[in-house]
Amino acid sequence: MAEVAVLGAGMVGIATALAVQARGHDCVVIDRAPVGSQTSYGNAGIIQAEAVEPYALPMSPLALLAMAFGAKNALDLHWPSLPRQVPALSAYWRNSLPSALGKVIPLWRQLVSEALECHGALIAASGADGLIRRDGYWEAHATEAGFATAIRNAERRRQLYGLDFAIADPAGLSRAEPALRGSLAGAIHWTSPWTCRSPGELVGAYGKLFEAKGGHIVSGDAHTLTRAGAGWQVAGEDVERVVVALGPWSPSLLATLGYHVPMVRKRGYHRHYEGDPGLSRPMLLADHSVVLSPMRQGLRIATAAELSDAAPQVHPRQLARGEAVGRALLDLGPPVEPVPWSGTRPCLPGMLPLVCAAPRHPGLWLHFGHGHQGFTLGPVTAERLARAMDGDRAAIHGLDRGMR
Numbered sequence: 395m396a397e398v399a400v401l402g403a404g405m406v407g408i409a410t411a412l413a414v415q416a417r418g419h420d421c422v423v424i425d426r427a428p429v430g431s432q433t434s435y436g437n438a439g440i441i442q443a444e445a446v447e448p449y450a451l452p453m454s455p456l457a458l459l460a461m462a463f464g465a466k467n468a469l470d471l472h473w474p475s476l477p478r479q480v481p482a483l484s485a486y487w488r489n490s491l492p493s494a495l496g497k498v499i500p501l502w503r504q505l506v507s508e509a510l511e512c513h514g515a516l517i518a519a520s521g522a523d524g525l526i527r528r529d530g531y532w533e534a535h536a537t538e539a540g541f542a543t544a545i546r547n548a549e550r551r552r553q554l555y556g557l558d559f560a561i562a563d564p565a566g567l568s569r570a571e572p573a574l575r576g577s578l579a580g581a582i583h584w585t586s587p588w589t590c591r592s593p594g595e596l597v598g599a600y601g602k603l604f605e606a607k608g609g610h611i612v613s614g615d616a617h618t619l620t621r622a623g624a625g626w627q628v629a630g631e632d633v634e635r636v637v638v639a640l641g642p643w644s645p646s647l648l649a650t651l652g653y654h655v656p657m658v659r660k661r662g663y664h665r666h667y668e669g670d671p672g673l674s675r676p677m678l679l680a681d682h683s684v685v686l687s688p689m690r691q692g693l694r695i696a697t698a699a700e701l702s703d704a705a706p707q708v709h710p711r712q713l714a715r716g717e718a719v720g721r722a723l724l725d726l727g728p729p730v731e732p733v734p735w736s737g738t739r740p741c742l743p744g745m746l747p748l749v750c751a752a753p754r755h756p757g758l759w760l761h762f763g764h765g766h767q768g769f770t771l772g773p774v775t776a777e778r779l780a781r782a783m784d785g786d787r788a789a790i791h792g793l794d795r796g797m798r
């Protein structure tokens with residue numbers, strides 16, 4: 395009988411299992427799908443050492459309206475879904491106010507600053523080095539005015555947080571990326587992030603490491619979770635403690651136990667393209683809010699947020715715009731998949747992930763809500779959760795906000 399069951403085999407769940415196991419606990423992971431095959435598969439693959447400020451909403455009503463109506467492609471709003479998202483969204487907006495954000499940034503920044511070291515240890519131990527590039531990504535701008543604003547913002551972040559970046563003018567960008575055609579005003583090269591050419595495979599490699607060290611990964615449904623004496627039973631496994639790491643699906647399981655966890659569900663799409671445009675590292679097209687990431691399967695175009703609880707679009711507007719801009723810049727070739735992939739960023743209104751014990755259920759722990767940066771932060775918060783489960787409650791200080 396395992397001591398701990400981790401529900402969910404995404405980046406967050408597998409990292410949790412490894413951290414719990416490293417502290418000497420026998421652990422089983424339960425998922426209904428293959429390891430790393432959901433949100434942790436479909437992301438842009440950036441381990442975001444530069445993302446030291448959480449992803450806030452704009453404050454100005456005009457900027458919000460522009461966003462809601464699709465300016466910069468950052469948001470696609472499915473208006474009929476809006477009423478159901480309003481409570482979580484309005485809390486998210488309140489937490490985007492500079493005064494609220496200022497309280498979150500120190501902890502967020504601390505977490506992000508630990509990401510490369512945490513991943514580095516797991517990458518080395520799992521032999522996954524071949525999936526990783528350690529040369530950052532481009533933030534590219536189409537207009538000179540936009541580029542100038544971005545440089546000022548980057549300088550501000552360098553001064554405040556000591557972040558490294560380099561500036562490439564159009565000629566420098568063409569030299570670095572000869573496959574690019576068309577005109578860009580320039581790019582900021584964020585030099586410290588690492589990027590991954592197959593995010594699902596990286597989670598898979600971490601999963602194999604967990605198994606090689608004696609852990610088990612079992613196929614099963616988390617919704618079979620029930621109390622069993624002083625412990626729990628789930629998917630036929632009797633365990634003392636359970637960690638809910640179901641990413642965007644976590645609130646629906648917790649609702650069955652009487653917990654209401656508001657979540658802003660930001661859907662993203664991606665599609666791969668067969669052409670080999672030869673981009674050397676991922677490129678965020680800032681004016682269009684899409685990331686072009688060279689992946690094993692081809693060049694992946696990943697979109698920003700669609701706020702919708704309707705079925706995913708077969709021809710998502712944000713991806714269509716990303717593809718059109720991508721084709722103007724690079725030789726993309728035909729798409730690999732017949733329809734785009736979609737997945738949901740699990741964003742909590744408080745900006746920070748939830749890492750805590752469930753208040754009314756002994757032995758139940760929560761670990762989800764990493765929003766835009768779960769691929770980056772999974773191993774960092776996993777380490778803190780594992781310490782807290784062993785009694786070091788200070789390890790999760792600030793990460794248990796808002797749970798009732």
Ligand SMILES: Cc1cc2nc3c(=O)[nH]c(=O)nc-3n(C[C@H](O)[C@H](O)[C@H](O)COP(=O)(O)OP(=O)(O)OC[C@H]3O[C@@H](n4cnc5c(N)ncnc54)[C@H](O)[C@@H]3O)c2cc1C
Binds near residue numbers: 442639663
């Ligand atoms: C387009 C896009 C781009 C992104 N880019 C980046 C990026 O560049 N960098 C970054 O850091 N983050 C990025 N993110 C965010 C990141 O992908 C997520 O925060 C992260 O993958 C969440 O991981 P997770 O383990 O919590 O969830 P998941 O990977 O979704 O794992 C949850 C698991 O729970 C399982 N599950 C659900 N319900 C059940 C059930 N009933 N029974 C059993 N199992 C169940 C699922 O099968 C799944 O395997 C991006 C997200 C998107 C959508």
